[in-house]
Amino acid sequence: MTAKIDHIVFDIGKVLIHYDPNIPYSRIIPDEEERKWFFLNVCTHEWNLEQDRGRKWEDAEALLIDKYPEREDQIRAFRRHWHEMVPHAYDGSVKIMEDLIDSGQDVTMLTNFAADTFAHAKELFPFLNKPRGVTVSGEINLIKPDVAIYEKHARDFGLRPEATIFIDDSVANVEGARAAGWQAVHFTDAERLKEDLRVRNVDI
Structure with a gap:
């Protein structure tokens, strides 16, 4: 029998907000x-993942421009137009998160995100300020699914791993959480998430 859930941890990209560089x-x-x-x-x-790990955009751009100088404008466009890649929130999963917070559940976030773009995301999507706190990979030079980032999040926020459930759209990141002793579910849509929480006796 699984432990009672006391802590709920959300990923952000493709769980709470849409992300698509093709836009x-x-x-x-x-x-x-x-x-x-x-x-x-x-x-x-x-x-792009190396920026999530903490590499500066200037260094990342310089690396590619050195190799593909004829594509400098296209390379710099990635950071310049990043805000267009996150056009909207997923209202269903955001509502679930807000309802959990309003009902007194302990909610935090754990995300692979560059530090500066996450600061921008909080301005675009104010609900990202509602949970108790967040671990941002780009601020600590660790990324999912490295077990160390889950362990650090648990230490920093006083989570008991066995009583923690993690929600992520990446199967690899879900497996990383399980390797750290957490419970975890693969996010596909809000209705499925509601059911995943319900069967674990998490009231929404």
């Missing part, structure tokens, strides 16, 4: 095949 780049690089090549070879997921 600005469909205008910046209109050709679909070229855009696909650009994301696979230039501004890759792995490259």
Whole structure:
């Protein structure tokens, strides 16, 4: 039998807010095949993840511009147009989070996010200020699914791992939380999340 849930931890991107770099780049690089090549070879997921780990944008851009000088404008556009990549919140899951907070549940957030873009995200989406606190990967130079980031979050916020449930859209990050001794669920949509919480006796 699983332990009673005392702590609920939300991921942010693709759980509470939408994220899609194709939104600005469909205008910046209109050709679909070229855009696909650009994301696979230039501004890759792995490259962006290093900003989530704490690398400065200036260093990240310089690295790519040195290799692809003819694409300087397209490379710099990633940070410049980042706000367009997060066009809206997921109202259903945001409501679940706010209802949990309002009902007295202990809610925190754990996210892979560059430090400066997270500060911008809090301005765009004020509900990100409502939980008790947040661990931002770019501020501590650790990223999910490294077990160390879950352990640090638990220490910093006084969470008992076995009494903690983590909600993330990435299966790898869910598995990372479980490796740290947490309970965890894979987020797909708000209705499924409600059911995942309900079966664990978390009242919403």
